[in-house]
Amino acid sequence: MTRDKNPRLVALLSGPDRRGIVASLAGWIYEHGGNIIHADQHRDREEEIFFQRIEWDSSSGRLQEEAASFGTFAAGNGMRATVALPGHVPTIAILVSRFPHCLHDLVLRWKTGEFRCRIACVVSNHEDLRADCERFGIRFHHIPVDPGTKNEAESRALALFQEEGVELVVLARYMQILSAEFLERVGCPVMNIHHSFLPAFVGTRPYHQAHARGVKLIGATAHYATAILDDGPIVHQDVVRVSHRHDVSDLIRKGRDLEKIVLSQAVAWQLEHRILIYGRKTVVFD
């Protein structure tokens, strides 16, 4: 086996299930000189949809052509495929308000090489985190948002993202609701962290809601933002135990550790091409 010498392609596929699809895709790769390193698949039996993630070491020497050709082959089998090229470093942008913990966690993972991406910029509706960003050499844009200027603010952010070729927008405790229009126009996934175990405690102040309800676990949920608030496909969730001893400020403090780890895990999966969205759900090949 040739180890780690050949460039690696990663394909994400989905489409109507049919007999022989696994053999067909594996056969194509074999015939083109590829060596499958990982392959993970899933069938939704109710919807009769087939999902697959395949990593293979290519020996063709013409990666872009091979990727395109594989996409065409998949399409011919009724599948939608996206193929990630090894040289490609995705560009992300981060939207944040005042709480720094998720931003810090993302930035430090990026700094230590855990995230393979380029952080184009951080956009915030407050000035508070400018120094934190600039300290790490990340461009910071303050775009204030108020009811009268919301449209304009969103347009400014969109212009920045498009100029930079942003491929993923991360909402790292961004306390503004993005308009349906923004989400439609942004043209890339928008990953949000909600500070509750969705679908419990949708909307504002979920820790206050959790405290009022007297729950014994609090949670955090990473999900794709959609036009309906806190309703998008869920990527990752985790919880931590609380008791009557914890007041709202304790929930907020304990929740911070959840939020940052859940969001960073979801971003990692996105950067590694591990997530497929279908309807209101996700398939995560972890």
Added chain:
Amino acid sequence: MTRDKNPRLVALLSGPDRRGIVASLAGWIYEHGGNIIHADQHRDREEEIFFQRIEWDSSSGRLQEEAASFGTFAAGNGMRATVALPGHVPTIAILVSRFPHCLHDLVLRWKTGEFRCRIACVVSNHEDLRADCERFGIRFHHIPVDPGTKNEAESRALALFQEEGVELVVLARYMQILSAEFLERVGCPVMNIHHSFLPAFVGTRPYHQAHARGVKLIGATAHYATAILDDGPIVHQDVVRVSHRHDVSDLIRKGRDLEKIVLSQAVAWQLEHRILIYGRKTVVFD
């Protein structure tokens, strides 16, 4: 220190907070020859309520009198107190429908001595679990429920419970909604297991709801039954990780282990006098 020789009293107290209350209660016990073995307390700072659980070894030789006297002293300090006597074995009844796992778990813990209680009877709206109960020597009553006979069925159950002096009713996956009138008349706590992480997925078929929403964790919640469905004070919750690979039947299977362990833990705390209810919340001195 005299170890495990003297009888043990356990008091649960709650009332308006005031300076010196800890010293006052501890002082009373000391003066009456008691030795505090455990004491746990909590202050709700918003509501200014004080909660305490105290276990002490008594040397008075007159337990009932001492317990009553302590209750009077607490009342004089504005506190509501209940004192459990060491010789008292609480009587419980179990309501169940067709799923046996929670019933089995409760019964086996009782058989092996983990639960200190008397199981007066099991009441079910189906015949299915009669043999399971009789195998363990537990009386089984089949009380069918349909829309037209619900009142009558509840009255029959109530009569049984009152005759047996039931002090705790456990709903071990009982798939009927108890009426507000039943809950008012039963005169003892009613502990339910709901097969979701409340307040998410209230009502019927929570695993189906969870699957449709695409959550990445499923949960179970033990709570006191109140007149509003799935809204009573939460005692215990736990979750387990699921993924796109799990269909509804997997969630149901995985959920069973959660349900039985969460319910049995809540029942254990109840039997050990560890739970205080206030408003829609609980204080659990675990």
Added chain:
Amino acid sequence: MTRDKNPRLVALLSGPDRRGIVASLAGWIYEHGGNIIHADQHRDREEEIFFQRIEWDSSSGRLQEEAASFGTFAAGNGMRATVALPGHVPTIAILVSRFPHCLHDLVLRWKTGEFRCRIACVVSNHEDLRADCERFGIRFHHIPVDPGTKNEAESRALALFQEEGVELVVLARYMQILSAEFLERVGCPVMNIHHSFLPAFVGTRPYHQAHARGVKLIGATAHYATAILDDGPIVHQDVVRVSHRHDVSDLIRKGRDLEKIVLSQAVAWQLEHRILIYGRKTVVFD
């Protein structure tokens, strides 16, 4: 797609990794009219070993022949394959001493259909659990063990297992150490539950060891028994939080819930052909 109509074959394979192996196996199944429903694979990069579990719906109408033929094909590719036939119900035996919780948990899962197997018998070195077994209609053999009769006791158990065609022996808190000779002669996997987070606290009285060390989590480990005590390949582990408040008896009580759930999960995976052993490790396709 034909859903759940055709019989399902499950193959577990392992062998030296080589290019095209995925395509090759998938191609064989496709050519023989099969439809791959699940396929999961793993590569150990250090050892250069390839592992796969494939489930496919067969349309050949000759299952045994197809399974044998697939095994031959795999062998021709340097792989060791075992193929489970859909009609086959595996036979298990349980060894237990005095603690009933793991036995109960296994038996109840079997009774409610969660485990697809036949329980040939329960063998114990004590009489205590006879009634528990007979209540469920399971044959119980009392084979006492003492230093002088150990060899003979093991021989009697072996004879029983061979007579019954036992395919899995489960040690459900069996407090005797099986000899290397027994393990060699038994001719099927032996699954044990150890009541600690291995490799911490090997040997006897692990909860006492854990309490003496002051750990903040206790664990349970399901592993295959080998000639070296508590050293065999680990299948499953879990932990639960403890504190200074818990004495040894609390650890034992809390540990029981861990032990039964960890062991039952490991047995479930075994019965569903999800585990491959290599060296001192396992691949669990869950």
Added chain:
Amino acid sequence: MTRDKNPRLVALLSGPDRRGIVASLAGWIYEHGGNIIHADQHRDREEEIFFQRIEWDSSSGRLQEEAASFGTFAAGNGMRATVALPGHVPTIAILVSRFPHCLHDLVLRWKTGEFRCRIACVVSNHEDLRADCERFGIRFHHIPVDPGTKNEAESRALALFQEEGVELVVLARYMQILSAEFLERVGCPVMNIHHSFLPAFVGTRPYHQAHARGVKLIGATAHYATAILDDGPIVHQDVVRVSHRHDVSDLIRKGRDLEKIVLSQAVAWQLEHRILIYGRKTVVFD
């Protein structure tokens, strides 16, 4: 109740158990005008030791005197007591080698006000993390360590710590073994993070050991450093699930999140006067 207006004293006590001790201590506080806000206690039944943590709001207006007087009273009852004054901000020092994640986590919690302490300095045997420290305005000392200079290096660190009045030394992945002499002379607690679930995988390269053993969970342990390697009293532990899919580099990456959260939690408890050490164990009043 006077809320959050009066200064708060926190006492940690331990000593031989005796009847009336709870009443006696609570009585003293009441008589001196204090209001007990939290009180948590523990009895080790085997050793007959009593432990308590009491927080009370003082109205004496002479805090230092009250604290000293309480200590004297406790001593008269055979108890060792330490009382923390509200105005006191503890001084800590951090020892680190090359891995930045624990250092970052500690520093960011300190920056956002989650830790109430002064970070006197960071000492490292490598230069790598100087910029990271100076970016946050923290003094950084590079003290190289090699076999020939170890004594001298330790002496330099000790001199720094004593000069700064360091009250807690945190080993944030410091890859040198401190000598027994250093630990004796440092005169304050030394908190270490070990990257395994102790007592499994003592010593170097625990993730490699864990991978070789094929465990299904990996852990991290915060403990006090003592003269015996990885043997000191355990403060906190946590684990995360791994599988055959994870190689050593995955364990290292997943372990980082464990390490930083476990260490930071242990440091938080230390700073809040929540930990009592006795023998090889801890009582953590969380």
